[in-house]
Amino acid sequence: MLELSTVVTTYGAVRAVDGVSLSAPAGALTAVLGANGAGKTSLLRTISGLVAPRSGSIRFDDTEIAGVAPDRVARMGLGHVPEHGGVITELTVRENLRLGALHRRDKADRAVALGEVLDLFPPLASRLSAQASTLSGGERQMLAIGRALMGRPRMLLLDEPSLGLAPMVTAQIMRVLRNLRADRGLTVLLVEQNARSALSVAEHAYVLALGRVVVDAPAHAITAEALHDVYLGAR
Amino acid sequence: MSLLVRHLLLALLALAAVVTLSLVVDPFTNVRIATVGYYLVAVAGLTLLTGTNGQISLGHGAFMFIGAYTVALLVIHVPGFPFWLDLLLAAFAAGLAGALTGAAAARLHGPYLAGATLALAVGLPALTQRFPDALGGSNGLAFTVHSLPAGLAVPQTRWQAWVVWTTALLVLVLLANVTRGRFGRILRAVRDDEVSAALAGIHIGRTKILAFLLSATCGGLAGGLQAFLLGTAAPGSFTLALSLSLLAAMVLGGVGSLWGAFWGALALVYVPVWANDLTHGLDLGTDVAQHLPLAVFGVVLVAVVLVFPRGIHGTVTRLVSAIRKKESHEKNP
Amino acid sequence: MNQFLTLTVGGIASGAVYAALGLSLVIIFRATRVVNFAQPALALLSTYLAFTVSQATGSYWLGFLVAIVGGAVLGAASDRLLIRPARAHGELGSVIVTLGFLLVAQAVSGMIWTSEPRSFGYAFDFRGLFSAANVFAVVAVLVTAGAVLLLFKATPLGLRMRAAAFAPEAASLVGVRVGLMVTVGAMLAAAVGALAGLLAVPPLLYPTVLDGIFVYALTAAVVGGLDNPIGTVVAGFTVGIGLSYVSGYLGPELVTLASLAVLVLVLSLRPNGLFGRGLARRV
Numbered sequence: 048m049l050e051l052s053t054v055v056t057t058y059g060a061v062r063a064v065d066g067v068s069l070s071a072p073a074g075a076l077t078a079v080l081g082a083n084g085a086g087k088t089s090l091l092r093t094i095s096g097l098v099a100p101r102s103g104s105i106r107f108d109d110t111e112i113a114g115v116a117p118d119r120v121a122r123m124g125l126g127h128v129p130e131h132g133g134v135i136t137e138l139t140v141r142e143n144l145r146l147g148a149l150h151r152r153d154k155a156d157r158a159v160a161l162g163e164v165l166d167l168f169p170p171l172a173s174r175l176s177a178q179a180s181t182l183s184g185g186e187r188q189m190l191a192i193g194r195a196l197m198g199r200p201r202m203l204l205l206d207e208p209s210l211g212l213a214p215m216v217t218a219q220i221m222r223v224l225r226n227l228r229a230d231r232g233l234t235v236l237l238v239e240q241n242a243r244s245a246l247s248v249a250e251h252a253y254v255l256a257l258g259r260v261v262v263d264a265p266a267h268a269i270t271a272e273a274l275h276d277v278y279l280g281a282r
Numbered sequence: 283m284s285l286l287v288r289h290l291l292l293a294l295l296a297l298a299a300v301v302t303l304s305l306v307v308d309p310f311t312n313v314r315i316a317t318v319g320y321y322l323v324a325v326a327g328l329t330l331l332t333g334t335n336g337q338i339s340l341g342h343g344a345f346m347f348i349g350a351y352t353v354a355l356l357v358i359h360v361p362g363f364p365f366w367l368d369l370l371l372a373a374f375a376a377g378l379a380g381a382l383t384g385a386a387a388a389r390l391h392g393p394y395l396a397g398a399t400l401a402l403a404v405g406l407p408a409l410t411q412r413f414p415d416a417l418g419g420s421n422g423l424a425f426t427v428h429s430l431p432a433g434l435a436v437p438q439t440r441w442q443a444w445v446v447w448t449t450a451l452l453v454l455v456l457l458a459n460v461t462r463g464r465f466g467r468i469l470r471a472v473r474d475d476e477v478s479a480a481l482a483g484i485h486i487g488r489t490k491i492l493a494f495l496l497s498a499t500c501g502g503l504a505g506g507l508q509a510f511l512l513g514t515a516a517p518g519s520f521t522l523a524l525s526l527s528l529l530a531a532m533v534l535g536g537v538g539s540l541w542g543a544f545w546g547a548l549a550l551v552y553v554p555v556w557a558n559d560l561t562h563g564l565d566l567g568t569d570v571a572q573h574l575p576l577a578v579f580g581v582v583l584v585a586v587v588l589v590f591p592r593g594i595h596g597t598v599t600r601l602v603s604a605i606r607k608k609e610s611h612e613k614n615p
Numbered sequence: 616m617n618q619f620l621t622l623t624v625g626g627i628a629s630g631a632v633y634a635a636l637g638l639s640l641v642i643i644f645r646a647t648r649v650v651n652f653a654q655p656a657l658a659l660l661s662t663y664l665a666f667t668v669s670q671a672t673g674s675y676w677l678g679f680l681v682a683i684v685g686g687a688v689l690g691a692a693s694d695r696l697l698i699r700p701a702r703a704h705g706e707l708g709s710v711i712v713t714l715g716f717l718l719v720a721q722a723v724s725g726m727i728w729t730s731e732p733r734s735f736g737y738a739f740d741f742r743g744l745f746s747a748a749n750v751f752a753v754v755a756v757l758v759t760a761g762a763v764l765l766l767f768k769a770t771p772l773g774l775r776m777r778a779a780a781f782a783p784e785a786a787s788l789v790g791v792r793v794g795l796m797v798t799v800g801a802m803l804a805a806a807v808g809a810l811a812g813l814l815a816v817p818p819l820l821y822p823t824v825l826d827g828i829f830v831y832a833l834t835a836a837v838v839g840g841l842d843n844p845i846g847t848v849v850a851g852f853t854v855g856i857g858l859s860y861v862s863g864y865l866g867p868e869l870v871t872l873a874s875l876a877v878l879v880l881v882l883s884l885r886p887n888g889l890f891g892r893g894l895a896r897r898v
Contacts, residue, residue, distance in 0.1 A: 095788060096787075097784060097787070116787070117784075117787040117788055118787045118788075118790050118791055118792050118793065121787070121789055121790040122790045126788075126789075127788045129784070129785065129788065133782065133784070133785035133788060134785070135778055135781050135782045135785055136781075137777070137781045138774075138777065138778065138781070142774055145771075145774060146774055146775070146786070146789055146791070147789045149774065149775060149790065150790030194789060195788075198790065336707075338707055338710060386879045386883065387879070389882065389883050389886050390879075390882050390883075390886065391886075392650075392706045392707070392710070393649075393650030393652075393706070393710055394650075394837065394882055394886070396650070396652070396710050396714075397650070397830075397833045397837065398875065398878050398879055400652075400829075400833075401830045401833070401871060401872075401874055401878055402875055404826050404830050404871050405830070405871030405872040405875050406872070408869070408870075408872070409868065409869075409872075411867075411868040412866050412868035412869060522823070522826050523718065523721065523823075526714055526717070526718050529711065529714065530715070569725060569727075569729045569730075572725065572730070573721075573722040573723070573725035574722070574726070576718050576721065576722035577718070577719050577722035577723060577726070579715075579718055580714075580715045580717070580719030580721075580722060581715065582715070583711050583712065583714055583715025583718065584697060584701075584711075584712050584715035584716065584719075587704050587708045587712050587715075588701060588704070588712070591704060591708070
């Protein structure tokens with residue numbers, strides 16, 4: 048569903064993404080791992096259009112989306128849950144969720160989608176009128192994912208959903224992702240520092256270091272040693 | 283050679299140039315030369331406050347207003363005072379107002395400060411309507427200044443140009459010394475990063491007030507010189523448009539630069555002249571002629587921000603250093 | 616007592632104008648995070664537009680309509696051509712660009728329509744304490760404020776506009792056309808500003824007529840909080856009444872200085888306005 052081919056993204060003189068090629072097949076959960084500063088966030092921001100790549104091609108369902116504006120990419124069915132969630136703290140929970148569905152034409156489906164999201168994340172149901180700033184870290188992440196799901200995306204990009212969260216909440220979120228894939232065939236590209244939890248739900252994984260892909264393998268084949276090397280710098 | 287001596291020598295040279303110029307041009311141009319002189323003082327003061335210290339002020343016209351009216355009132359009510367004393371008191375009065383404004387505005391920044399100073403610019407001249415007997419209402423005050431020393435047979439306009447430019451150059455020397463030295467660094471530190479400056483031991487509030495005081499003193503001096511030149515002080519000269527035009531002049535010349543203040547002052551005098559010639563040449567009528575200079579200044583404000591952020595002085599400096607680099611490359615391949 | 620009543624009622628009517636212009640400042644501030652000194656310029660040009668149309672057609676209301684619509688168009692144009700490019704040059708740059716626009720608008724008005732004060736009529740009969748004109752002004756502003764609030768709180772468009780203003784990146788990731796929302800905000804702000812101009816100007820229209828009113832509207836917006844529409848509207852009426860008393864008991868020439876005093880006092884105690892939430896966005 049998503050094909051990247053030698054994508055390069057630069058911030059001034061820094062090559063944050065240095066010729067990355069990867070493929071995230073439809074219906075699968077693909078993980079992108081790496082230490083801090085490896086370029087994972089830059090990669091997602093390039094895919095969703097917040098940053099334009101210097102070169103390379105990004106194909107979403109056979110449509111070229113490199114350099115396309117983020118709101119258009121979102122309307123094409125590619126949802127991006129950014130680092131820390133991107134929840135709009137001045138709006139209420141309900142308003143955040145509604146916002147996620149506004150770009151879809153099917154108004155009747157909005158209520159259905161809301162029901163589904165609240166089933167997925169029961170804690171949100173009791174906080175609908177609360178301002179998003181009052182939510183805990185875990186609740187915010189649920190809200191962020193829920194908001195993205197309101198748009199009924201065909202693919203979801205997630206940037207470190209476990210960041211700053213307690214292990215139990217992280218496990219809960221990973222479970223939700225796995226179920227979404229199983230029940231709805233949702234394609235997911237999951238960026239994570241927390242390798243273990245990501246690998247437990249992914250089919251395939253890429254490991255980034257200094258903007259390049261250094262490991263490209265099925266999730267079960269990635270050993271602790273390989274990760275150790277990448278994260279702590281042997282490679 | 284110390285900085286002060288160097289500045290004084292430069293000023294003396296400039297004064298010699300002005301005097302020579304004033305001997306050869308007609309009286310009308312001498313008035314224009316004098317006008318450039320007092321605008322130079324005003325814009326230099328503004329550039330210190332906004333450029334070097336980062337406090338955006340839309341109220342500079344108000345300080346000119348204070349200076350002009352102080353001179354007018356002193357000449358009318360205390361004719362015994364020598365003229366240089368009137369000017370000094372005008373500068374002092376404006377400086378005091380500046381210190382008060384600075385104190386009131388010390389906690390304001392950016393658009394809030396702009397808004398407050400805008401209110402000052404719009405509101406202060408209205409005092410002339412409140413006290414029409416003392417301040418002359420809409421018509422303002424008219425007076426004659428006898429400043430020519432007995433025995434000096436110089437035409438009025440030439441003498442005025444000398445007085446204005448001597449004052450202006452003295453002010454410039456002072457400002458140049460202040461901005462190059464320690465106080466200048468403190469001003470810039472406060473502009474660039476208040477928190478760091480405070481951590482370094484700089485008293486933010488005092489610095490800001492002092493900047494306002496200096497800036498307003500220049501404004502008052504400029505206003506006083508204008509009154510000296512015109513023989514009148516009227517509220518119609520001190521509109522919001524004046525304050526905005528001073529801002530445009532500062533920005534056009536180059537924010538934070540004393541040379542820029544000179545270019546800006548030149549523009550303030552000659553843009554209306556050129557606009558006038560243009561409208562007469564194209565036969566566009568008095569309405570256009572009257573308002574074209576303001577339109578030009580407005581466009582200047584927009585254009586300088588969007589296209590030439592460094593103003594005339596900045597662009598010139600850049601060109602010069604680019605040429606110098608090229609020359610040194612050619613000499614040392 | 617009679618004077619007190621007259622001043623109060625007059626103050627409420629003036630306050631309506633300050634509330635409207637203040638509201639326009641708040642709308643554009645929310646959308647662009649810039650204090651737009653060009654709002655009075657847009658209001659002035661819209662009012663001159665109304666003047667021309669009314670003179671040509673003889674109909675006040677046609678001029679009124681053209682002013683609102685024309686104002687919106689001018690607002691969109693100024694946002695795209697001036698404000699947006701200026702944003703890259705920082706806060707000072709944005710303020711200076713809008714000031715430049717103010718100068719140009721005043722000058723162009725003088726060129727086209729001369730500095731001579733022109734007679735500009737009231738919407739309705741302006742005689743009497745509770746005149747139709749005063750009532751219209753207050754009602755129009757309250758209805759407009761209510762409509763704007765409703766738009767923001769209860770409509771999808773309003774939600775998109777708020778999202779675009781609070782968190783442009785996050786909003787774009789859920790399909791909101793942030794640029795378009797900002798332009799819509801600019802159009803709305805200019806339309807409200809045009810209304811303020813139409814109510815403020817009678818009986819005489821000239822290029823500097825809105826200078827003082829802008830100061831009072833800015834005071835209202837600052838006191839109420841630059842990102843707080845309700846606060847600004849309330850502050851507008853309060854400032855109107857307060858300044859009316861100053862005018863009546865201390866002299867009309869002192870009104871602007873009184874407004875300045877209020878502005879400075881409020882900002883010294885609360886640098887973000889009485890009810891504002893600050894110029895820097897909370898993360």
